Amino acid sequence: MTGLLIRDARRVPIAVPDPTTAEPVDVLVEDGTITEVGPALRRPPGVEEHDAAGRWVMPGLWDTHVHLGQWTLARGRLDTSEVRSPEEAVRLVTAKVAEQPGRPVIGWGHRPGTWSREPTTSDLDDAAGVTPVVLIAGDAHHAWLNRAAQAALGLPLREGVVAETEWFEAYERLTALTDTGDDPASYRRTLGDAAALGVVGLVDFEFTGGVHAWRERWSEGCDRLRVEVAVYADQLEPVLAEGLRTGDPLLPGEARLTMGPLKVISDGSLNTRTAWCHHPYATGAEPSQPAGAPNLAPAELTRLVGRAHAAGLEVATHAIGDAAVGAALTAYEGTGAGGSLEHVQLVTRGDVERMARRGLRASVQPHHLVDDRDLTEQVWPDRTDRCFAFRWLLDAGVPVxxxxxxxxxxxxxxxxIDAAVRRTGDDRPAWHGEQALTRREALAASVDGHLTVQPGAPGDLVVLDDDPLTAVRPGVALTVVAGAVVHRA
Structure with missing residues (x-):
């Protein structure tokens, strides 16, 4: 018998207010599933016991949209998130090259959408000379490279940034410039950090590696959390040939590592003004594409969505602009596919209703509203009330x-959770506070649909030092996945 008995814990009433949860109970997990909840439970032989001492217990947290390889690599990359101009970036790169002569510089995090001028290749050439420099923007949809890096990655030389599909294809070749930093030990540290925050599972949308890489990684000790592995169109055929369907175990008998959805990137991003909208951007868009543009023609999008659906895969479609959301919905409606729309950053009320009718999930990233608030006011000043419309989605019955x-x-x-509730990341008032959620609603959107600690639920739990319905950042005392302790404070 394997399992865990958590004693003297107060359940967090996520679904609805419930005064009966105030009394501490014991929670027994056996063979990965909660089997009993109640006072003074008997501990079966061989089951580990943990005294919660009156702390709060709730279903474990999920992150349903992660690029785990890039997040792992970010530890070793130059942080450009505070850079506010090309000149600041040049100074940062110049110092890094002087510190490590000859070593390629890979950076991450800057958001040039609000800069007063466009960055140029010559800026980085002046800073680094023949040392390759790749500065990846914080939205991941484009990168700023010097000529040495463009040549090393096999890209045509140009004076501007590399964006969208061309950048996604070049990203995998970054390993030619530097040690990858995504070795098993690095992944284990990343997963451990997530467990320390109460995370029990994630959906990995990394561009490279996919199913094969995760099978190898799992056997090398990267098995701390539940992981759903997404696949992209260029990796789809081997998955279909293997007959994998969403939810299938990727290793025999291993329910924690499963097949995820097909990921489709249907439009661009706000920072590059390539998110596809019904109306033109107020400023900064390419004259040839004043409202952004789709990455896939509607017929190709429908074909891809339909092919995945016919094979038993859910579909997760990146759609940031409102036109992209509408086109994705048309593809789902025409094929009968299920799954999610990722981001849903700008949406119409009509399309919210379409999502609800189809039962499609809105997989959203609330902290993006903190990052994109100022830029949105510049480029979409006439539609900010339709951005990050969490209240609309929830009230319409869309799973979030x-x-x-x-x-x-x-x-x-x-x-x-904090961004969804407060709609701000600084001391400014809430940005369109009419779209805010309550903490209870935000917690419910963070637990993969498991709202209560009850018999039959997965043994994926987090024990917290404080009540998460009132504490902004409760301390995490214990994180449990399938009945196994993966983090202990």
């Missing part, structure tokens, strides 16, 4: 799940 899109935002569910 929270994620980080790490490393675009930190892999930290408490940040996401």
């Amino acid at each position: 799940s929270f994620g980080s899109d790490a490393p675009v935002s930190p892999l930290d569910p408490w940040l996401a």
